Amino acid sequence: MVKKKRVPDWLNSPMWSSPSSPPWKSQSLSPPPSDHRTGGYPSKSSSVTSSDSSVTEQRFLLPPAALIRPEPTLKSEIRVSSNRIGSSDNDSSVEDVSRQAQLLQELSKKIINLGELRQLASLGIPDAAGIRSTTWKLLLGYLPVDKRIWSAELSKKRSQYKHFKEDLLTNPSEITRKLEDSASPKNGDQIIMGRGLLARSKIPNGEHPLSLGNTSIWNQYFQDSEIIEQIDRDVKRTHPDIQFFSGDSAFAEANRDSLKNILIIFAKLNPGIRYVQGMNEILAPLFYVFKSDPNEDYAVNAEADTFFCFVELLSDFRDNFCQQLDNSIVGIRSTISRLSQLLKQHDEELWRHLEVTTKVNPQFYAFRWITLLLTQEFNFTDILHIWDMLLSNPVGPRETLLQVCCAMLILVRRRLLAGDFTANLKLLQSYPSTNVSHLLYVANKLNSQSTH
């Protein structure tokens, strides 16, 4: 008899059916949702892996019969349970409020415990009171944990950004004018009353607009103008459905200008990767969160703060954007194959069906998922929730991203298993909207298992 690889136990586990904990929970694999706050994910899940199917068989028999369902209807159970989770809104909003209170309490301490903050944040950060903005800044390491030095740090970083802007965003005309004004103090402005031949003067350093030299500021300016044009085009196309970014209002214009400035300065400071299409998508949620901060001071300086956080966030992912590294061990190909391995580890049946039977090469869908940090797959509010988890997870955003992607695949497994190449590709390239908290929960489960 061919032993079909069973679906991992936790997919069948009871906590998906209701938020309260049934009595026989102690025998099953993971604690109920309310235990999350005590932090730490269980180590009991060691049994659920590709090993001993007989052991898993036994565990299946332990929970009451009501919960043993045959495999084919597994997906329906998942759907039903997710509906039920969705409907228990009253419970979750109470949880929300208490979570918000806990976060606020954590943030108001003089020295913030980053580990605590991470755990609280991984459950999802509420949208109110600029909590997300401050939390993200702490998680990305922009704000130090010691609250007392916040204002000093912030003013230092902000003035640094101001210098960057002055140095890198001025055009060569202004630069030459400033150089001259500083070199020769106010020599009377050529107001030669009457007539006369205008005096010719030497040009400084052979700098003239048509210069072809590599060190010429004019030449660099014209070379950069290509990149600036591309940045401009991409920024205009960012999130066209959101008022914050698109439209003709002065507010949207200012936001787009800020995005452009950040990207241009980043491109100039990093000649190695310059600007690659897609960076604007990663920048947009960061800027949105920081700019929407109710704290006036933060909102006004959102551009500077976003720049440094963007650099920090991208430092984890910059290898994805470098074309030369595509085939290397840190490049995007290897990341995609790791996702594939992760899927194989957790759900071999699905993996086999996807990659071997229907030959859906993960590069077709995962490339966009990974390089753009899932910003193109979900709507904006969902993106913010997913990023809460990505940024707060202590293993780091890269690993967490893979787990979320794996969870995304597993959630639609029934449709994938039933589909052929075209259907699956279509499904994965326009991922259906789902309950994001559910998705993140599943991703968390994967985290707890893959560490063992």
Add this chain to the structure above:
Amino acid sequence: MVLVLAIGDLHIPHRAADLPAKFKSMLVPGKIQHIICTGNLCIKEVHDYLKSLCPSLHITRGEYDEDSRYPETKTITIGQFKLGLCHGHQVVPWGDLDSLAMLQRQLDVDILVSGHTHQFKAYKHEAGVVINPGSATGAYSSITYDVNPSFVLMDIDGLRVVVYVYELIDGEVKVDKIDFKKTSTPAI
């Protein structure tokens, strides 16, 4: 920061075959926003070449131009400056600064660009500035000896103009610049 190229008196193909190679290598599309040409190109191919450098091309008619549809004079407003354009063979005596000043007052412009003498000149008088970009090919002229190929690039930035003069002397490109500011016009 608007870059305006002032060029003229090429006399291609009658007196010169082409622009000097060193000039040609510097004049690439994408950098210049406007071209003002004093005239005497003389043929359509030169017109097309200049058009490829920049779509905004203004030309006035020189006496040897084959296209008779170019106007005699033209005025253009770029930024805060009004520029006037005329070939210069109409203004007699040729190259005389007083007569050019008269033309400038007639056109009511801040900068008058005219050619015909094949010699670079930048001159200031009460009514404004006269610039002669010279001949870009160094074509023969009956009124000037030892013609050096030259043209002018103006960087107009607010009320300030930086005029870069490009000359080919002894096979080398020499660049100089001239700075001047426009005093804001007093209210009448």
